[in-house]
Amino acid sequence: MADAEPDFRDRVILHVDMDAFFVNVELLQRPELRGRQVVVAGSGPRSVVLSASYEARALGVGSAMPTARARSLAPHAVYLEPSHGGYREYSRRVMEILRSVTDLVEQVSVDEAFLDVTGARRRLGGPVAIARGIRREILESTGLVASIGVAGNKFIAKMASTGSKPDGLWLVPDRRILEFLDPLPVRRLWGVGEKTAASLDDAGLRTSADVRGAGLEYLRRRLGQAAGTHLHQIVRGIDDRPVVVERLEKSMGAEHTFSYDTDDLREILAVVLQLSHDVARRLRRSGRRARGVAIKVRDRDFTTHTRSRALDQGVTTGREVYEAARRLLEDMGPLPSRVRLIGVRVERLDEGDAGRQLSLWDGDGAAGLHDAPEWDGAESAMDVIREKFGPQGLQPARLVTGKISPRYAPDGRSGSREDPSPVSDEKTP
Known part of the structure; x- marks a missing residue:
């Protein structure tokens, strides 16, 4: 891929997604397992897979799958219990690297973030050079691998990073968005679930290009006003969402x-x-x-x-x-x-x-407001x-009964969303 400045009209967005993040953090401590089928999952009867190596994914193992199902698909894989403290620490280090590139970083999960590098190009070079530098710095500083999509908006950047996995970089200039989108199955599009995909399939609309050929009013009638409008926009690569630096949880x-x-x-x-x-x-x-x-x-x-x-x-x-x-x-x-x-x-x-x-009353046996500061102090000490x-x-x-074990789940994260399909290192449509 050439390093020449690509055709971006307004913004340049990067989507950085760590490859098999939970598995690869575990492999830093167990390097002898590299190249083997490895699954990070709990051991309980209702546990689910947190992440799987690409060798295990080739057998059909995926995140959020019941562990029992994963064991039936990959009986010879190595199953590791999650160690969430390590995931948070490596996530912190990765996000520090991203914020050294630009202040416009939107962290969307423990292993994934959008960056708006429009203003960073004068200082750091073109978007391809910036993306390569990020991948190199993450690898050298943490030993982990990141895949990156580069595009003019968040939706296309996300799709490009997913398509570049594992260990890839995919650039989609504005002028080639439709060339990139048109062959994609509708199930790969953002916001298209199983029911929507089935409805589109019944109508003979199986690719992004098929949907783009359908009119806005037809999509609204078939899918509803909101869903039809959304799909009409994304198959044209239209996404005006900004990178939100600080996402305030509701x-x-x-x-x-x-x-x-x-x-x-x-x-x-x-x-x-x-x-x-x-x-x-x-x-x-x-x-x-x-x-x-x-x-x-x-x-x-x-x-x-x-x-x-x-x-x-x-x-x-x-x-x-x-x-x-x-x-x-x-x-x-x-x-x-x-x-x-x-x-x-x-x-x-x-x-x-x-x-x-403040209140003069204790309430009916619940925590009285007058003692709330004391409880807040006690729990902060905890x-x-x-x-x-x-x-x-x-x-x-x-x-302290022995029946309930302390929770280790990282905040707001239940699994990984990496796409298992292998692709080449760097490409452009």
């Missing part, structure tokens, strides 16, 4: 899938307490308060029940979140069936310095101890 949540369906209320409440503290730690780390709490209960038949309530005051402690979540669970009445999954979410987030209305000694450093006494 809610934070955590979920737990039980090893076996249960109607043991003590076990369910213990998990709710664990999840409440997990979410509260994230709240304190973000410096924000929650003015709403919600719970989700999924039963053995996969029916999902949800409840939510607004809070009079912003909260930051696991104790307060738990009390609200417990009341929501009680409001549901008797459990309709054995529980498979339960989740706790905090909503209506505001800044932590927004203040708290955060420091856990940071130093790990998740088992300190936790509520009710959780």
